[in-house]
Amino acid sequence: MLASRRNARRRAPESLGERLKTLMPRIQSGFSTLLSVSAMLALAAVVYLGVEALRKLPVERIVVTGKLEHLRQDALRDAMSDELDQGLLFLSLADLQVTLEALPWVYSAELRRRFPDTLEVSVVEQLPIARWGDEAFLNHEARIIEVTDRERWRSLPEIRGPMGSEARLMNHYQRLLERLRPLALTPISLSEDDYGQLVVGLDNGVQLQLGDHDFSLRLQRFLQLWSSDLQEADRVVQRVDMRYDGGAAVAFDQTPRLAGLTENTQGR
Known part of the structure; x- marks a missing residue:
């Protein structure tokens, strides 16, 4: 009889405080994970919105440098016009360089982005000797x-x-x-x-x-x-x-x- 009473006391249910104390590390861990996931999602959303904003940045200005004697600046702009719709961030400068260097009188061309809205084009003319x-x-x-x-x-x-x-x-x-x-x-x-x-x-x-x-x-x-x-x-x-x-x-x-x-x- 005495043994039965002892076993009954041992199997007595835990109090609410004890349960919370036991579950608290798990709750905190889950909450931290939830915060981390939320932060990552928020960061991803910010990055996405930022990229979309940059994608939509148009090329508002084209600055042409170099001593131009035979080239016209509007001819250079016309040659690049089809590719400028991609926006300043996603322009392929390498493709634009190939396009410009295929023009008569162009010996070499270098291009640079200048945010938020400018494309710089440096051109060297080639001259016949x-x-x-x-x-x-x-x-x-x-x-x-x-x-x-x-x-x-x-x-x-x-x-x-x-x-x-x-x-x-x-x-x-x-x-x-x-x-x-x-x-x-x-x-x-x-x-x-x-x-x-x-x-x-x-x-x-x-x-x-x-x-x-x-x-x-x-x-x-x-x-x-x-x-x-x-x-x-x-x-x-x-x-x-x-x-x-x-x-x-x-x-x-x-x-x-x-x-x-x-x-x-x-x-x-």
Whole structure:
């Protein structure tokens, strides 16, 4: 009987306070979890609303920098207009760069976002430095470029050669320009035929034939020949052929002297 009473006391129900004390850690843990989830949802909502607000930010201003001589700013804006609807944040600057650099006269383009509403565009124009054949033009990297108002550039030096030889011939031309400058000579044309024969036209009317090999060596020999013998020659030099291993063939223009003789004969 005594044992039964003891067991009954042991199985007596817990008080409300004791139950709350037991459940409180669980309640606090659940409440903390609920707060964390609510905070995360609130943060996600704020981020979403922020992104949506940024997505709707239009490009209100386009600022174009760089020295523009042939490009029009409105042409640049027109080229980008189809992509500006994406808004400032989601614009693909890489795609816009490709679009702009495909335009005539554009050598390079860089773009930057300036929040809240500005797109900065920095452009470097490319300029032709030589004519390539009858219609095309070359820039300083020997790339064929498109130009407008071709007549304006007719005074540029002319380079002609097989397709694919642009870079090599441009390199030859640059070397000619540099080496001939001390002699007050300027190359105005450089051509290479199908057999690789190089012919240079100089601004004083002389035609210089350099052949198909030993470019540097033959050019150096011409510089020496011109300095020592031809620069002060009493006859007008018409053509200098440097394709000879041991020397050069020089053709002189006899027309002025013959004309003078004819006039003197008529006067007698």
